[in-house]
Amino acid sequence: MLIQIIMLMLLCVFYFIYFAKAVMLKKQGISVDLLGKGDKPKKAVCIEIILKTVTVCGALIKFTSTALPNLIWSFNAVLTMQIIGCVLAAAGVILFGFSITEMRNNWRAGFDKNQNTSLVTNGIYKISRNPAFAGFDLLYIGCSIAFPNIIMILISLIALIAFHIQILSEEQFLTEKFGQEYIDYKAKVKRYL
Numbered sequence: 001m002l003i004q005i006i007m008l009m010l011l012c013v014f015y016f017i018y019f020a021k022a023v024m025l026k027k028q029g030i031s032v033d034l035l036g037k038g039d040k041p042k043k044a045v046c047i048e049i050i051l052k053t054v055t056v057c058g059a060l061i062k063f064t065s066t067a068l069p070n071l072i073w074s075f076n077a078v079l080t081m082q083i084i085g086c087v088l089a090a091a092g093v094i095l096f097g098f099s100i101t102e103m104r105n106n107w108r109a110g111f112d113k114n115q116n117t118s119l120v121t122n123g124i125y126k127i128s129r130n131p132a133f134a135g136f137d138l139l140y141i142g143c144s145i146a147f148p149n150i151i152m153i154l155i156s157l158i159a160l161i162a163f164h165i166q167i168l169s170e171e172q173f174l175t176e177k178f179g180q181e182y183i184d185y186k187a188k189v190k191r192y193l
Contacts, residue, residue, distance in 0.1 A: 003082040034110035065147040074149040085146025096135025
């Protein structure tokens with residue numbers, strides 16, 4: 001029961017950070033939800049629509065799997081697995097929080113070739129080129145370990161693959177937008193951790 005409460009709190013904090021940042025940027029006239037929108041190749045639009053669908057479904061499944069673990073047939077998770085899952089999820093929340101804070105007004109879900117953005121290479125971005133995605137990944141993995149069921153594991157695998165494909169697409173955009181500056185940054189900093 002305590003593990004459920006901790007995980008539910010972590011999920012609430014994660015999504016609070018996400019939506020609070022989105023609202024804050026929207027009040028400044030900055031559109032955050034660029035998934036499936038804007039000037040980009042059709043392949044990128046399709047990937048982003050899949051990513052958006054998986055992310056919304058993933059959030060619902062994470063909350064449901066945690067709050068009602070017996071609703072969906074679950075694998076037996078021992079306490080050690082649940083603790084490891086909570087630690088990974090907590091690391092994901094912290095990583096995500098630091099990453100979007102460091103991005104300031106440059107944080108978006110998706111990209112648009114016409115967006116006004118700067119290349120962020122400070123703080124956590126000296127360690128990872130994609131700490132926000134790494135935070136999402138850790139949250140999905142943590143939930144899958146702490147409250148394992150076939151739907152949670154499946155949606156997590158799909159999400160991890162979709163996030164990776166999105167990262168590759170964003171890297172192409174950033175290379176086009178920032179040229180040698182981004183190429184030099186890629187040479188110094190790993191994609192994840």
